[in-house]
Amino acid sequence: MGASPSRLRRLALALAAVATGVAIGAAFHLLDFPAGPRVGGPFSLVDHDGRRVTEASYRGRALAVFFGFTHCPDVCPATLARMAELLDALGPDAERLQPLFVTVDPARDTPAALRDYVAHFSPRIVGLSGSDAEIAAMAKAWRAYYRAQGPARGGQDYLVDHSAFVYVMDAQGRFVGTFGPDASLEAALRLVRRAL
Ligand code: NI
Secondary structure, three states, X not given: OOOOHHHHXXXXXXXXXXXXXXXXXXXXXXXXXXXXXXXXXXXXXXXXXXXXXXXXXXXXXXXXXXXXXXXXXXXXXXXXHHHHHHHHHHHHHHHHEXXXXXXXXXXXXXXXXXXXXXXXOOOOOEEEEOOHHHHHHHHHHOOOXXXXXXXXXXXXXXXXXXXXXXXXXXXXXXXEEEEOOOOOHHHHHHHXXXXX
């Protein structure tokens, strides 16, 4: 026995209703996660204690990722000081946030140099270094910019231009947003709390 025409019609209506529901669901999904450039992804670097780390090393914690260098005269110290304030303001919730300071100057920023540097700001901040290629790959995935103004003929005195945003990712590695050097502590806190 085949299905009667009216049964087929009911089935078609039911399938149409399901398809509409899926389309509405997809539309709301797009509203929840606005389309935009993908930020973040896998990385493999060396932490300031000399351990190889990847994104999996910090899974389960939100991340605040900043690219900079220890010889930076202004933006990096100001941003790391702001990060330390933010961690204080978060109180116990700071346990769920891992700030990462990724050097864009691995020639000078060895793990040991990074460890000394971040310790000036907060023991919770982890400095990351790696090969030129590893750092370039992470910066590309995070859409961060940097360009060394040297070193000229092997000199040790040079600056590195770099983007100055802190990238906030949630515990699943999804991009939540950025805050810049001019963001108030309150604005930075609001963004970070959305990632926790
Ligand atoms: Ni800097």
